[in-house]
Amino acid sequence: MKPAPFDYRAPASIDEALPLLVLDSAVLAGGQSLVPLLNLRLARPELVVDINGIAELDYIRAEDGALRIGAMTRQATLERSELVRERWPLLHKAVELVGHPQIRTRGTVGGSVAHADPAAELPVALTVLGARYRLRSPRGDRVLDGADLFRGPLYTAREPNELLVEIEVPEQPDGAGSGFAEHARTHGDFATAGAAAVVAPEGHTAIALLGAGPVPARAEAAERALVDGAEPREAAALAARDVEDEHRRALCAELARRAIEEAMA
Amino acid sequence: MRISVEINGRAHEGDVEPRTLLSDFIRHGAGLTGTKVGCEQGVCGACTVQLDGEPVRSCLMLAVQANGRALRTVEGLAADGELHPLQRAFHEAHALQCGFCTPGFLMSMEGFLREHPDAGDEQLREALAGNLCRCTGYLGIIEAVEHAAREMRGDQVEAD
Numbered sequence: 001m002k003p004a005p006f007d008y009r010a011p012a013s014i015d016e017a018l019p020l021l022v023l024d025s026a027v028l029a030g031g032q033s034l035v036p037l038l039n040l041r042l043a044r045p046e047l048v049v050d051i052n053g054i055a056e057l058d059y060i061r062a063e064d065g066a067l068r069i070g071a072m073t074r075q076a077t078l079e080r081s082e083l084v085r086e087r088w089p090l091l092h093k094a095v096e097l098v099g100h101p102q103i104r105t106r107g108t109v110g111g112s113v114a115h116a117d118p119a120a121e122l123p124v125a126l127t128v129l130g131a132r133y134r135l136r137s138p139r140g141d142r143v144l145d146g147a148d149l150f151r152g153p154l155y156t157a158r159e160p161n162e163l164l165v166e167i168e169v170p171e172q173p174d175g176a177g178s179g180f181a182e183h184a185r186t187h188g189d190f191a192t193a194g195a196a197a198v199v200a201p202e203g204h205t206a207i208a209l210l211g212a213g214p215v216p217a218r219a220e221a222a223e224r225a226l227v228d229g230a231e232p233r234e235a236a237a238l239a240a241r242d243v244e245d246e247h248r249r250a251l252c253a254e255l256a257r258r259a260i261e262e263a264m265a
Numbered sequence: 266m267r268i269s270v271e272i273n274g275r276a277h278e279g280d281v282e283p284r285t286l287l288s289d290f291i292r293h294g295a296g297l298t299g300t301k302v303g304c305e306q307g308v309c310g311a312c313t314v315q316l317d318g319e320p321v322r323s324c325l326m327l328a329v330q331a332n333g334r335a336l337r338t339v340e341g342l343a344a345d346g347e348l349h350p351l352q353r354a355f356h357e358a359h360a361l362q363c364g365f366c367t368p369g370f371l372m373s374m375e376g377f378l379r380e381h382p383d384a385g386d387e388q389l390r391e392a393l394a395g396n397l398c399r400c401t402g403y404l405g406i407i408e409a410v411e412h413a414a415r416e417m418r419g420d421q422v423e424a425d
Contacts, residue, residue: 050329100394
């Protein structure tokens with residue numbers, strides 16, 4: 001046994017969970033990041049709020065063209081979703097690269113977002129898809145986009161009394177293609193670098209890098225260049241322009257090129 | 266906290282602290298020491314068991330989270346004293362040396378082959394990436410899993 005002692009509660013509903021969320025509590029979703037932190041005693045919460053029993057947080061559905069994913073949806077469930085594979089294939093490509101199958105059995109979509117690891121695949125894919133995030137507190141709901149939610153490595157705008165309840169992914173433009181590419185020394189390890197892209201015929205382009213900065217951010221200069229007719233290789237070089245470290249910069253440029261070309265194919 | 270976990274079809278009850286890891290409950294509470302504990306941070310795969318039929322890292326779950334659930338460990342693999350085809354293939358292909366990683370490999374791959382009976386070579390290798398072995402160099406393991414996959418599919422298997 002490695003974790004430091006903590007109190008444990010397993011609420012059965014969102015309403016039961018919210019009053020438990022205080023400064024020294026930790027939300028336990030899939031546990032694939034939190035439990036290692038507990039085992040290493042890098043996290044020492046006084047209270048662990050286990051949301052695995054909240055069935056109302058586990059769903060994938062299309063509504064008014066948008067995809068709605070409950071925060072407790074397992075990564076394995078996302079991976080198996082035909083709806084996601086057909087209409088938001090980028091999410092399918094990204095989730096297949098998350099950890100190993102034994103990790104995705106437990107890991108959740110909401111947990112990956114709330115943990116905000118800069119090397120995580122799902123936040124990068126969600127960023128190029130223009131996802132929005134619904135946070136709930138006793139005072140009500142607020143919905144943030146990625147630029148407002150992701151603040152730094154392992155750091156989001158979620159307040160201690162808030163629970164991430166839903167991820168909303170908008171409908172993608174007609175004819176949009178997508179691509180995801182990453183480099184990891186061993187399949188399933190944390191990626192050293194990666195890139196995601198969505199390209200649509202009507203001038204819509206979204207590109208973001210993985211592991212290149214503190215938060216998943218759109219590469220706007222590269223997107224504009226691509227819309228203005230630049231070659232994928234040129235746009236990819238622009239996307240990676242400000243990445244520190246020569247090796248990582250070269251990796252990002254190459255992976256961005258692959259992601260863009262896959263999206264345009 | 267009082268918990269009851271079904272392991273390999275038998276109920277195991279125990280009193281655990283909230284911080285007790287499932288891997289520790291399996292070994293110390295239920296006395297089933299086939300499941301091994303390696304890194305305790307989800308990397309090595311030695312503690313892999315099946316929760317309601319799906320492979321999970323038992324070091325990344327709290328024992329209380331398994332309350333009322335059904336687990337399968339390596340002790341539950343052989344039926345009526347007959348080795349599971351995967352176990353037999355590991356034995357025959359020399360897919361283990363010290364054996365510490367083997368229960369994790371078996372529980373991972375049994376679940377994987379049930380979901381992907383027709384997995385290709387590359388898919389198999391990717392699936393194996395979630396378990397570490399420091400003895401064999403993996404070639405025997407890959408051979409064993411390919412062999413077991415053929416047998417579990419019911420393909421004609423050449424006599425050794």
